[in-house]
Amino acid sequence: MGYIYSKKGQVGMIEMIMVLVVVILILVIGIFYYYRFYLAEIGKTESGLNDIDRDILLASILTMPEIECSFNGIEQNCIDMNKVKTDKINENKGLYFSRLGFRNITIMDVYPGTEEAVVLYENPRPNFRSKDIISVIVPLYYSDNEYRVGKLVIEDYK
């Protein structure tokens, strides 16, 4: 009789252990997949922050003294092509990296121009994974009160 009870107890213990093993397995798998998706979320957040940074740059780039046009001290919210052609920004990439990062920024004269591109800043990321390109129409100022329609193109390297 004692032997039967002992065997029953052992079977019960084995059942308990199997249940515990399954529970722990579910927990481990759950934690594994949770952290995998958590890391993906961090990647998405990084990408989102990069997009915000780029849009802030887009909103503020026409106010950079190196390219903005102003008359009698009043800013006109346009790009002075005479300043752009001095290539000051591209020749001093190190000074502008903290603000412009790994990007290519070009300006094209689209109307009535030939869509020839002038490079404002060129600093592609080595071994980049992907590249976003955004462009906006901007006013361009040339000399003698001549304004044209241009396109500002930002290539954002990730």
Next chain:
Amino acid sequence: MKKAQTEVIGLLVIVILFIVIFFFYISFSGQNNNNQELRQSVESSYFLRAMMFYTPVNCDKQIKEIIEDCSTGKVICSMDCKELLDKEIGNILSKLDRDYRLSIKTQEYEYNRLGSCNTGIADSFNTRYIEAKILIC
């Protein structure tokens, strides 16, 4: 007693499963960064300025100055001012690769392009005589 233990462990498994599902839900319902509004606002503003500041070829006046001076039959830069404006504004709008709604009004001149754009960020360009609005989708 054994039945009770089994049921408790079963309940524990279900609770753990719920917790795991909850963590998955938290990880998927992250913040949705929508900075489209900033970009659209900037795009509308820059475009309107590009159009208003533009000086047509062989002309020493900007579009905004031509709009302000334009009246029926008036010739500016060797062309009827309304024809000149319709032509130049149309050409500039063709450089925009998105849908839009544009209206320009003065006392003597009106220009409207109502595309199929209904939602977007609008911007305006107003002077003493001009009321211009653009909506870019």
